[in-house]
Amino acid sequence: MEKKTDTTTSENGDPRSVEDGTTFHQADLDRVQRKLSRSHVQMIAIAGMVGTGLFLGLGQTLAVTGPLGVLLVYLHVATVIYATLTSIAEMTAFAPISGSFPHYAARWVDPALGFAVGWNYFYNVVITVPTEITAAAVLISFWDPDRSHIGIYVAVMCVLTIAVNLIGVRFFGNSEIFFSTLKVMLMIGLIIGGLVVTSGGGPDHQSHGFEYWRNPGPMVSYLEPGARGRFVGYLTAIIPAVFSMGGTEVIAIAAAETVNPRRNIATAMRTVFFRIVFFYILSVIVVGLLIPSNDPRIFRRASTAGQSPFVLAFSRAGIRALPSVINAAILTSAFSAGSSILFGSSRVLYGLAVRRQAPKVFSKCTASGLPYVAIMVSGAFSTLAFLNVSDKSGKVFGWLVNLATAGSLLGFATMNLTYLRFYYGLRAQGIKPEGIYHSPLQPYAAMWGLFWDIFFVLVSGISVFWSFNASDFIAGCMKASSHFIYNSLADGDSMSDINLPLFALLYVGYKIVKRTKVMPLRDLDFTTGIPSLEETEDAHDYTEPQQRTTVEKLKAIVQ
Numbered sequence: 001m002e003k004k005t006d007t008t009t010s011e012n013g014d015p016r017s018v019e020d021g022t023t024f025h026q027a028d029l030d031r032v033q034r035k036l037s038r039s040h041v042q043m044i045a046i047a048g049m050v051g052t053g054l055f056l057g058l059g060q061t062l063a064v065t066g067p068l069g070v071l072l073v074y075l076h077v078a079t080v081i082y083a084t085l086t087s088i089a090e091m092t093a094f095a096p097i098s099g100s101f102p103h104y105a106a107r108w109v110d111p112a113l114g115f116a117v118g119w120n121y122f123y124n125v126v127i128t129v130p131t132e133i134t135a136a137a138v139l140i141s142f143w144d145p146d147r148s149h150i151g152i153y154v155a156v157m158c159v160l161t162i163a164v165n166l167i168g169v170r171f172f173g174n175s176e177i178f179f180s181t182l183k184v185m186l187m188i189g190l191i192i193g194g195l196v197v198t199s200g201g202g203p204d205h206q207s208h209g210f211e212y213w214r215n216p217g218p219m220v221s222y223l224e225p226g227a228r229g230r231f232v233g234y235l236t237a238i239i240p241a242v243f244s245m246g247g248t249e250v251i252a253i254a255a256a257e258t259v260n261p262r263r264n265i266a267t268a269m270r271t272v273f274f275r276i277v278f279f280y281i282l283s284v285i286v287v288g289l290l291i292p293s294n295d296p297r298i299f300r301r302a303s304t305a306g307q308s309p310f311v312l313a314f315s316r317a318g319i320r321a322l323p324s325v326i327n328a329a330i331l332t333s334a335f336s337a338g339s340s341i342l343f344g345s346s347r348v349l350y351g352l353a354v355r356r357q358a359p360k361v362f363s364k365c366t367a368s369g370l371p372y373v374a375i376m377v378s379g380a381f382s383t384l385a386f387l388n389v390s391d392k393s394g395k396v397f398g399w400l401v402n403l404a405t406a407g408s409l410l411g412f413a414t415m416n417l418t419y420l421r422f423y424y425g426l427r428a429q430g431i432k433p434e435g436i437y438h439s440p441l442q443p444y445a446a447m448w449g450l451f452w453d454i455f456f457v458l459v460s461g462i463s464v465f466w467s468f469n470a471s472d473f474i475a476g477c478m479k480a481s482s483h484f485i486y487n488s489l490a491d492g493d494s495m496s497d498i499n500l501p502l503f504a505l506l507y508v509g510y511k512i513v514k515r516t517k518v519m520p521l522r523d524l525d526f527t528t529g530i531p532s533l534e535e536t537e538d539a540h541d542y543t544e545p546q547q548r549t550t551v552e553k554l555k556a557i558v559q
Contacts (some may be wrong), residue, residue: 018496038252038256040173044251053244054280056135058287059298059309061240064233065346067288068218070241073234074284077241078275080456082273083247083449084412086439089269092252093437094422095530096261098352101415106355108421108524109414111516114293116506117414118352120499124407125345126378132338133157137385139331154385157335162379164339165346168370172343179336186329187279192308193322194286202317212292220293221521227391244409245280248272249336249346249415257347257369260372264438264532288482312478342382346374363555376487409460409500413453416446426525436533457500494526 034042062070091104099106102121106114142152163174200207221229222236251268255261290313291298297312309332311323350371353363364373423443426433439445455458510516 024061030390036254036264037175037261038168038267039177040170040253040256040263041175041258041264042271044173044254044343053240053246054283055308055310055333056138057244058242058503059291059312061237062287063124063293063295063298064220064222065230065237066217066219066233066293067213067285069220069230069234070237070288071281071284073237074245074280076452077238077245077291078273078276078280080412080449080452081242081245082250082276083441083445084253084415084439084453085269085272087449088249088415089266089437090439091419091422092255093262093266094433094526096255096258096265097349097529097531098193098354100348101249101411101418102303102348103351103355104422105414105418106357108425108519109418110511110512110518111514112507113414113418114355115352115357115510116503117411118348118357119506120380120407120503121411122345122348122352123349124411124499125341126381127384127407128341129338129345129378129382130387132334132341133161133382133385134332136331136338139327139334140309143482151386152318157338157384158379158382161335161342161382162375165342165375165379166372167372168368172339173430175337176340178331179286179339182329183336186326186333187283190326191282191286192314193311194290197319198286198289202314202319204318206317208289210289212289216292216294238456239460242409245276247341247344249285250340251413253344253347254383262436267294291316328557336360338382342375342378345381346371346378349378350374374379383536409453409457410499410503413450413457416450416453419443420450421521421524425521426526428521429524431526459558521549 049051058070061073066075075471092100095104097103099118102118104114105117137150137153137156141147141150164172176517196202198208200463220228220233222233223229224232251265255265258264287309291309294317295312298309308326310326310330314322349358349362352358353360353374362374362377365371420443425445
């Protein structure tokens with residue numbers, strides 16, 4: 001790939017305007033500094049994936065789908081997540097610059113789409129930070145049920161989460177290495193321990209095997225009897241599965257601050273699918289073996305919602321001390337996930353400011369390249385977790401999940417749509433990038449991901465039709481719903497999600513004001529502000545792929 005520099009100018013000599021109303025400046029794009037190493041990126045990938053969505057939400061998903069149903073849901077969602085990540089990975093390898101996928105959408109689809117998806121993703125991601133903090137407060141209540149102390153725990157978590165991001169990028173990366181190491185050890189211990197317990201190695205010496213797959217059964221009928229109910233349960237479980245598996249796009253957002261980004265981001269992306277299989281699929285199988293889907297404790301929404309299915313599983317087996325250890329490890333996972341999400345949200349806001357689609361003050365950086373204003377503004381949203389002080393934590397957690405997940409799906413859909421424009425734009429202009437990551441599954445992976453992302457958004461509010469009233473119907477048509485987790489429809493406490501109408505308002509409003517248009521494929525800009533291999537110090541690291549044996553390929557995948 002030939003050297004890319006920002007030398008294109010307009011007739012008056014100003015830097016080239018790539019987006020209507022937005023001017024790119026090379027100095028702005030390079031203001032952050034590359035301080036994240038390969039090990040940082042690899043561990044951020046793990047930290048972004050494994051969070052409270054898995055540890056706290058898996059039990060409720062099991063309750064409405066059954067052990068086979070939850071396994072099928074997670075396998076399905078895993079293919080969509082992986083397809084989306086291959087799309088963002090290839091675009092990131094081509095253009096490792098600030099702004100990530102909102103920048104790509106603005107550049108290769110429509111500036112209005114970049115504006116809409118950028119702000120939509122930002123407000124949904126910053127809402128996820130208090131979600132993790134709320135989950136942490138729920139986990140602490142496992143030891144301290146006194147609700148008067150929750151405000152203290154929330155305040156401490158908020159301060160620590162913001163502090164980790166403000167100290168510096170390298171410190172953030174090092175913290176993720178530490179917490180992700182704990183997380184890996186936890187998952188390995190849970191999987192091995194779960195297999196031992198289900199084989200009769202627990203204190204009760206009861207061998208369960210696939211007992212709970214036979215009784216109460218492999219799949220659960222939800223809201224409707226028979227096959228229709230099983231299908232409804234499957235559809236309803238998709239949203240919490242997406243929530244639990246989301247977040248890995250943070251490693252693409254970090255590209256502008258990563259050493260050798262094309263090499264390291266691509267390496268991290270290549271291993272994501274296999275980590276999904278290990279962390280998620282094996283965990284789902286183990287939980288399905290340990291807990292029956294009709295256990296009433298996994299369907300509660302009050303204070304006991306803080307007990308993860310793993311804690312309940314070992315408690316059922318008569319292991320008294322281990323649940324506290326597991327709960328403590330999951331607590332560190334919640335903190336790690338919140339910190340990683342805050343990192344991603346602040347960089348998206350910084351990218352919007354760089355493109356003049358957000359106030360310029362958000363693009364301010366320290367001398368060491370830290371976007372401190374964007375971090376503080378994003379971190380301010382963590383105080384929403386204080387809602388937990390005056391309400392049931394399970395209900396607040398459900399509200400925040402509802403608000404966060406649809407925005408992620410819209411972001412995923414935009415990534416795949418943008419990739420298709422990127423892919424066919426390169427072909428139309430006869431450009432063949434060399435020395436960067438390319439997935440052999442493309443462009444079909446992007447097509448698969450785009451189709452299912454749109455489908456997931458459309459079916460996300462399906463459960464509202466079984467508890468119909470006018471206000472809930474309107475809310476359900478607009479929202480990504482995980483009502484079943486806390487049975488909020490039954491209480492009439494559903495939280496309206498405005499993602500779709502807000503997204504449409506942002507897109508149409510920006511398009512009208514700026515009069516943007518979708519550029520023809522032959523006119524897409526693949527040069528301005530994009531660093532070459534030499535400029536990102538990737539050139540000397542890249543070697544042409546060689547023929548390898550199957551064993552060598554598998555070894556390279558897991559390394």
